Amino acid sequence: MTKIQEFNELHSSQEILFLGNAWDLLSALTLEKVGFKAIGTTSWGIANSLGFADGELIDFDRHLGIIKTITENVKIPVSADIEAGYGEEIETIVNNVLRTADVGVAGINIEDSLKKQKGLKEISQHCKLLSKIRTALDHNGYKEFYINARTDTYFQKENPFFETIDRAKSYVESGASGIFVPGLTEEGEIKEITLNITAPLNVLSLPGLTNCNKLKKLGVKRFSFGNALSDKIIAYLEKNAKQLMELKDTSHLYEG
Template sequence: MDFGGAEKASLFRRLHHGDRPLVLPNAWDFASAAALAEAGFPAVGTTSLGVAAAAGKADAAGGTRAETVALARALARLPVPVTVDVEGGFSGRPGDVAALAAGLASSGIAGINLEDGRADGTLTPAGDQAAVIAAVKQAAPLMFLNARTDTFWLGAPDLDETLRRARAYAEAGADGIFVPGIAADADIRALLEAVDLPLNVLHLPGTTGYPRLARLGVHRVSTGSLLFRTALRATVAAALDVTGEGDAPSVPSYADVQRLVSDR
């Protein structure tokens, strides 16, 4: 059954409070998103790495606003809720990011991922990021704002700073907290106890198994760039299979993909 934008946003919010964590697969174009929806996933996200790399650009550099918006408008046609990775919002000005979010919401997008990591490997000051979050929620109150903090993704993991930022973002109006790279039981429990918001964890093969995350009480498990990177491996393997020569490659890392687009 197809739903309008408000209904999709409401459904997406409810999916974070089910009997088990929402598995959110991340697509990079319309075909991959449509295939995931057809496979039965109740919601689909996008991966900024996949969107950027498909356009020949680096991820997290703030250069894919046009591609992200164009893809989002196409994905709004899907019968399931869609959440869009907008990196840092493609601007440091709260009003600009709020306008972006409002435009996505008006086209039928149910949620966004908004990160505090910067292209230079630093973190946006927590107060500045909280101001952006507050502006977004004022402009698009129905949209599910997943506030991502890169305290574990960039540099050495910092649980105390993670908790401080999670609380600040919750107070600013965030609907969920996303901490990519977090994996230890104790760290996940500390976040769940500190903030009364749905917690999103990135699936890390061999580390953050879904059954364990479900037992801990995680609300959402994202695949991030994994599906896109796995698709790249399958593409090269299939081409090599035609020739009968060469060894099947391994799944490229995030850094491998960044290098592919940056070296050309």
């Protein structure tokens, strides 16, 4: 079984796919070691690890290099977060997707947010992109490659529910394998969306939305924690570094 097939099967299992989000090789190896069945890279975490904010501010080659290092060193499937594709033109984004597939990942996250201004791409524009990506993948030996279409309606729209369903349906019709709706937290809306789309729904961990078993009952098929773990690790590092500097003493490094 290929990694792509394995990754697809994880979305159709009776169990929810709890995706471990990694930002470097050490975090990826640790997540694999403790039992996560698949890894999703976090663009936010990768950017932070290189001293940048999220938002396609790092060079795509540099970003892809980290994804490649992770993919080559873990045995479980990897999905790559490539934000909005690192390009303005459809051809550039499609080429970046193919380059990402070439490093061995089983899928991607690709979002509908605009990067140089606030707002979302028009539905028809994003559907055209998804269709081109699907066709290019299928014609280059990547049939069933997992396209997780992220919509940022809940981050950018005042009343996002109905537009989310419209976008999700359109994205699936255009070749998306699954739908990712970060910011979606209300249980009734989660359940309604799962009933209205024909593809697996991925939601993002947020305060008050943390339990896999509850989400499974609502019909969610994939659950990820994004940059929450990397943020916690960075905060822990900063706290301990500050303590070292203030106390001029290393004893706390050996406690516990």
